Amino acid sequence: MAKTEAPFAFDGLDRVMHEKARLGVLSSLIAHPKGLAFGDLxxxxxxxxxxxxxxxxxxxxxxxxxxxxxxxxNRPQTTVKLTRNGRKRFLEYLALLEQVVRDAAKTAGEDFGNARLKILPT
Known part of the structure; x- marks a missing residue:
């Protein structure tokens, strides 16, 4: 099916990253390039x-x-950090999420551009 036939299929969303807890982990790690201790994460x-x-x-x-x-x-320490590929893939994923928000806002008749997101009326 062509992209124009299913504009809201969002085929590029990576299910590994799209899960809530993993999205939180990746968001935490991208802000800490040297990594985070397990307990902090x-x-x-x-x-x-x-x-x-x-x-x-x-x-x-x-x-x-x-x-x-x-x-x-003398205490075990577990440190977690993004790989170079992980950082690249997560940034690509975030760019796709931005596009999802822009597309949804456009469909709803709102132009968010670079402005803060507003809650749409129900």
């Missing part, structure tokens, strides 16, 4: 240890993040 995203671990596994298998385990003051 858990706090920022409001996740449990097990839930965060499972999402990190998915992101790691997709090649979006790397996980480093080390010791700091």
């Amino acid at each position: 858990k706090t920022l995203c409001g996740l449990t240890d097990g839930n965060l671990s499972r999402h990190l596994q998915t992101l790691q298998e997709a090649g979006l993040i790397e996980i480093t385990k080390s010791f700091e003051n």
Whole structure:
């Protein structure tokens, strides 16, 4: 099916990134190029240890993040950071999300341009 036939199919949305918790993890990591400690990431995203671990596994298998385990003051330290490819893919994903918002706003008859998003009346 051609793009013009299904303009709202959003085929480019990556389901690995589009899940709420993983979107939070990637958003946290893009702001911290040197990476984040597991505990800090858990706090920022409001996740449990097990839930965060499972999402990190998915992101790691997709090649979006790397996980480093080390010791700091004789305590295990897990650090998570975006891979170069993960950063590139996430920025492309964000650009696509921006396009989704522009398309939806255009369809709703609003022109958001670079302005802040307003809540549309129901």
